[in-house]
Amino acid sequence: MAQPFSTPDTTIVVTGGARGIGRAMADRFLRGGAARVVVADRDADQAQSAADELGERAHPMALDVTDEAAVAAAVARVEEEHGPIDLWCSNAGVGAGADLGDDDSWDVSWRVHVLAHVYAARALAPRMAERGRGHILLTSSAAGLLSNLSSAPYSVTKHGTVALAEWLAIRHGDEGIGVSCLCPQGVNTAMTAGDGKASGTRLGGAYLEPEDVADSVVEALGEGRFLVLPHPEVATYELRRAEDRDRWIGGMRRAWSKIRSAASPQG
Template identity: 50%
Template sequence: MNLTDRVVVITGGAGGIGSALARRFAAEGAAAVVLADLDAEATAAVAQTVGPVARAVAVDAADEGQVRDLVADTERRYGRIDLFCANAGVATGVGIEAPDADWDRAWRVNVLAHVYAARAVLPGMLARGGGHLMHTCSAAGVLTAVGDAPYTATKHAAVGLAEWLAITYRDQGLRVSALCPQGVDTPMLADGLATGHLAARVIAASGPVLTPDQVADAVVAGLAEERFLILPHPEVAGYAVRRAEDPDGWQAGLRKLVRRLRATPPPP
């Protein structure tokens, strides 16, 4: 996808990867960039930095009615949506002992929000013969977020959903991408490191931590090539191959890393 003159919607647009995508898409010549997030004030501030093509909307991506209204309003204003980035996400930093409420929130934000986005934009995209969905799924969706069971399970589900959409609708003109970065310098990772969460420490120890702008660069390249898996950390592809070829060895390596991290207290 060439982003020039495209109409784009980004959920989770108040910061991190979402705001970096907005800035980069505007620089690429997008006709409109609609930023949607629960945090109305922060989203409006991001839209101001992006420029006149940006519009901020307060939206809960895990509420189907609000997502449906977001899509309908954007199509009324701009005539179409060319690219919908389902980018909102939440982590828990805990294992299966996470309360049911945390499991439910992870499911709703990390999976159902993608379902709601697809339901809302598919009719218009298919009627026009094309469009692009990009789901932010995380490297956890093809590997594992050690230390965060709800995040791992829901991100795997998100990749599976994206693949299902790609297979089902590609011949009708729909393109689908799953964005799967590893460590990114966002508040989510910073908060996890500050509290010593194992999941965040494993991420930080597993490879370079990219800036959101570097992720946005990878996204633009991936969209241009219409890639399904967009991997800002290229090493994730190698990890996935090793995991598939030798799952027992892969798990043994992660257990070794976890033992080392647990023996080393996190910095104060």
């Protein structure tokens, strides 16, 4: 199957593109033949150095995805300078708030994991609908389908990402707008660099490299799949959760108890 979004006039934007999964997706799209990828990130310096490394078809852009006016202006500017946006990867994310978190961690998680995707969709959907084509990929997490034992703000807002992606797919699919939702488990990036051996994510299974995730994204986009699961076992876990919620919660409680005893071996 031909790689999607690889024609000589394809324009792609990746938010949170300066590092980690976003950078790997930008690299993968460029190596696959995309005409240009805009590497958008709140960290302007890192976006610039990532774009320098990725080559002349990578364009750095300073963008805070929680600023709606800035997101709308970015969409307009990219389309003026480069033509229609074929694929917008709404990928920026934060790991904020241990346990129940404080109000600030809820606020930033909500803004980055939910509102930022709403802002992108508000700016992009009318343009894509008018053209009858375009694709939006939202990065959630396996935590958005299951749970993240370490952080309620992360878990709850990533569920919000999945719900929003489903809503967009349902409401805008008939307008020719494709929607995908990326839900990886552990991936070796700056976000997880501090995960200890006994972290909930590590106990969930092996970590992938960002490049593996980018390969899964390209494969799923090529097959027109909504859900992108770089760790295929997540589909089984989700099925078990849906089949018997009480049993699933029991299993997760056992996992949490294992994490706690690993964290304090003296008991």
